[in-house]
């Protein structure tokens with residue numbers, strides 16, 4: 335069987351980073367790790383081709399070549415997925431779908447021949463066996479979690495790496511916490527399941543041998559879910575792996591209690607980590623209690639962020655408004671927190687209730703559910719009836735975005751960050767593309783952009799005060815351009 339693996343297109347969203355990627359001539363932020371992983375589980379003798387529609391067109395000849403199509407993605411890609419399914423069916427292909435979008439919404443896709451849901455490590459073998467025997471069923475799913483020590487390395491060679499800004503790798507799945515709005519524990523479990531150190535090193539070697547010399551994102555739900563293993567095994571191995579190599583910085587996602595563990599932060603930085611996405615959610619203690627965000631409660635969140643930044647970890651932050659305990663004063667409090675924290679990449683969304691979460695159940699019981707989540711958590715929509723009223727919430731939300739991405743606030747926040755940030759030990763090389771990006775941004779933002787005054791002020795300030803962080807300052811300027819475009823798109827400006 336000739337298998338076409340298709341990744342649907344992301345719309346123009348906060349996370350697509352489309353407007354920023356143009357400056358470095360990249361087409362997408364990350365490759366489709368789920369599809370590359372299941373490619374490695376398909377029979378070796380099957381010819382395989384990946385079409386990531388974020389970086390290449392799905393052509394007639396692709397469809398003519400293939401016997402079957404494996405489609406996977408997340409909820410935000412559903413419109414594109416629908417179009418692709420239609421195209422594949424019209425071309426006479428057997429369509430097999432899996433991944434987060436279909437695991438949560440399979441009943442919305444009538445044309446799909448087979449759903450291989452949840453973790454493919456557990457469901458794909460049964461499907462393949464039945465397919466071979468000519469009696470494949472329509473739905474394969476499981477409530478078990480797989481042992482990630484048996485997960486094969488992704489088939490990187492199917493992807494055209496040059497189109498991506500970063501590569502991704504997954505060390506663990508699951509999270510020991512249990513926040514009310516989050517579906518990670520329902521999808522991936524409470525007990526973090528880890529890959530063995532040897533698997534991670536082999537995956538990194540695979541990427542390195544294919545010539546990759548840039549950022550690698552550890553896409554774990556919570557990278558520090560098992561600190562003892564990290565300190566005792568993975569981080570020492572990563573520190574060793576980095577020796578003699580240039581320019582492979584790592585970033586990841588973690589819970590805020592990382593700030594309490596200085597030795598862990600030190601080891602992460604030594605291993606090449608320069609950034610971490612943290613769910614900060616809200617400075618409102620009552621709302622933290624409401625959503626059971628235990629690890630964020632009873633601490634000085636601002637100080638925790640600063641501790642991580644000073645250790646050499648750029649903090650990106652997720653924030654939420656619309657909790658039952660939020661009053662209209664929350665909007666200004668969020669703005670002030672974000673500005674003081676120096677969290678440049680601040681993702682603020684309305685509280686949403688994804689299916690499978692405890693929040694979803696509570697909202698259903700209280701008769702406050704209004705439908706599906708859009709899949710884009712920063713488009714100003716929600717599927718619940720907020721206590722403060724939707725109009726007040728949306729107006730306050732609009733105000734937050736207008737403020738935090740406005741050139742004045744955004745560039746000031748960038749300086750707040752650069753002032754405190756310890757320069758990372760491992761940095762990507764200043765290649766031709768990056769030099770070109772500096773040039774392009776100086777024209778696009780420094781001459782044509784409304785922010786030209788702030789742009790040059792930031793660049794000169796960085797040159798004199800933190801010259802080693804100059805390229806990072808340019809990167810932030812470019813990101814700011816993307817965030818403003820996105821908030822304009824959603825009519826928040």
Ligand code: B12
Nearest residue numbers: 347364367368404405406408409432433434450453454553
């Ligand atoms: C990396 C990542 C991203 C990247 C995506 C990059 C990319 N090119 O894919 C970025 C940063 C862009 C992103 C953004 C968002 N993401 Co995201 N993201 C992840 C994350 C952390 C890792 C994904 C990954 O690579 N996993 C590793 C691979 C191996 O796992 P996998 O993809 O799940 O694949 C397995 C199975 O699903 C299955 N499978 C996958 N594909 C297919 C296909 C077929 C045919 C088959 C048979 C099986 C199959 O088999 C694989 C092996 O077990 C996941 C959480 C997670 N732990 O997976 C969330 C997750 C996918 N994201 C999610 C969400 C909600 C978002 C955001 C809205 C923001 C947010 N809350 O995080 C935005 C939306 C995007 C936008 N607005 O543009 C949800 C998706 C929920 C849903 N039902 O769709 C997840 C599950 C996290 C969560 N619980 O909130 N995200």
Ligand code: SF4
Nearest residue numbers: 509511512513516518
């Ligand atoms: S800490 Fe993060 S991943 Fe873990 S349950 Fe809370 S929101 Fe989800």
